[in-house]
Amino acid sequence: MKMSDAFLLDYIYIMVFLLFGFFAAFFPFIFAWLIKPRTARSLKKFETYECGMDTFGDAWDFRYGVAYYLYALIFLAFDVDILYLFPVATAFKEVSAWRGVIEIFIFVGVLTLAIVYAWVKGVFRWDRKTKSF
Numbered sequence: 001m002k003m004s005d006a007f008l009l010d011y012i013y014i015m016v017f018l019l020f021g022f023f024a025a026f027f028p029f030i031f032a033w034l035i036k037p038r039t040a041r042s043l044k045k046f047e048t049y050e051c052g053m054d055t056f057g058d059a060w061d062f063r064y065g066v067a068y069y070l071y072a073l074i075f076l077a078f079d080v081d082i083l084y085l086f087p088v089a090t091a092f093k094e095v096s097a098w099r100g101v102i103e104i105f106i107f108v109g110v111l112t113l114a115i116v117y118a119w120v121k122g123v124f125r126w127d128r129k130t131k132s133f
Contacts, residue, residue: 070123074114081111 084107092100118124 070118074118074123077114078111081107 085104088100088104088107
């Protein structure tokens with residue numbers, strides 16, 4: 001086998017891999033499109049779905065308050081911060097016991113201060129504002 005044949009074979013492997021990846025990615029969409037029920041299109045199908053209730057107004061009329069986004073960001077920050085505790089717990093036996101306990105208490109204390117700060121600022125208070133239509 002010549003060197004150019006080896007390169008050609010490598011490119012064939014790459015092409016087969018790419019085609020298989022493309023097929024694996026798009027096969028579920030194609031398969032779902034093929035087996036979907038063929039029903040008449042109605043205007044109800046294109047309405048916004050809200051838990052089985054009929055919608056009223058336009059879907060773009062509703063805006064979330066800033067408190068919702070702050071609540072979500074706080075959740076994300078604590079979610080990521082709590083993930084820090086898993087590696088600390090696995091490495092706990094490699095450091096002195098008091099040092100590990102003190103570091104965990106400092107970390108949890110900072111998280112607690114962040115929750116208290118958010119609580120004082122009113123992030124967890126959800127004032128309902130009624131909108132007249």
